[in-house]
Amino acid sequence: MHASKGDHLVVHGRTVGKQDHVVEIVEVLGPNGAPPYRVRAENGHETIMSPGPDSVVDHRKASDQA
Template sequence: MHASKGDRLVMHGRVVGEHDRVVEIVEVLGPDGTPPFKVRAANGHESIMSPGPDSQVRHDKGDLT
C-alpha cells in the first residue's frame, strides 16, 4: 500500500450496516509512501495508523465522504 499526502484512506465496514470510514492522509511516516500514516478525520481528529487489509488508498482529492 502506497500513499501521498492528500490522498484518502478508506476503511471498509466489517459488519453489515457499518459505513465505510474515510480519512485524509496528512503525512506519510513510512519509507517510499508506505504506512504508517498520520490521518485526519472530517471532524478534525488526527491519529497515526497502519491500515489493515480492509482498507484502500484513493488518490483522488475529493471530500471526506
C-alpha cells in the same frame, strides 16, 4: 500499499450496516509512501494509522472529487 499526502484512506465497514470510514492522509511516516500514516478525520481528529487488509487508498485529491 502506497499513499501520498492528500490521498484518502478508506476503511471498509467489517459488519453489515457499518459504513466505510474515510480519512485524509496528512503525513506519510513510512518509506516510499508506505504506512504508517498520520490521518485526519472529518471532525478534525488526527491519529497515526497502519491500515489493515480492509483498507484502500483513494488517490483522488479533494479537488478532483468535486
